[in-house]
Amino acid sequence: MNLAEDKRQAIINAALKEFSINHYATASTNKIVSHANISKGILFHYFxxxxxxxxxxxxxTTNTFSEALNRQLDLTEPDIFKRYEQIMKVKIDLMKQYHALFDFLKKTYAETSFEVRDELNHYNATIQKSSYAMVFEGIDTGLFHEN
Structure with a gap:
């Protein structure tokens, strides 16, 4: 985006707030531009x-969390349960640090608008596929019982 960082953050924060409170269909771009202190024309020019x-x-939002998780996760840990524990601790820390992002993500999981649902599902499938591959790589399966 060819936007000054302060305007970019203002738009992101205003949109996070509006989409966290309302579903996609009922969220108001008028409220977003008002909170971001920009014109509607600027919003639609960039988006x-x-x-x-x-x-x-x-x-x-998902990139912010994925990058943080990738930086903090110890992929040399071969025990799947210890690795999962790491993931949960990182997620809790991220929830504390990026509360507004988590509020938005929670709202997206319940989103039913046909206008965005297919794109969200496709994006989630892509993320899950790559995330699972990363999380399960190098796991010591000898820690499990046979069968």
């Missing part, structure tokens, strides 16, 4: 549509 803004925000 094109409410849908593009929502999907940008979803990708931004």
């Amino acid at each position: 094109g549509s409410k849908k593009n803004l929502y999907l940008f925000l979803y990708e931004y």
Whole structure:
């Protein structure tokens, strides 16, 4: 985005707030631009549509969490339960640090709007596939009972 960082953050924060409170269909771009202190024309100039803004925000949020998780996760740990414990601790720390992002993500999981649901499902499937591959790589299966 060719936007000054302060305006970019203002838009992200305003959109997070609005989409965390309301479902996609009922969220107001008027409220977003008001809270971000920008014109509606600027919002649509950079994002094109409410849908593009929502999907940008979803990708931004999931990337923020994925990058943090990747930085903090010890993939040399061969015990799946210890690795899972690490993941949960990192998630708790991220929830504390990025509360607004988690509120938005929680709302997206319950989103039913046909306008964005397919894109969210597709994006989630892609993330899950790569995440599972990373999390399970190098696991010591000898720690499990046979069968």
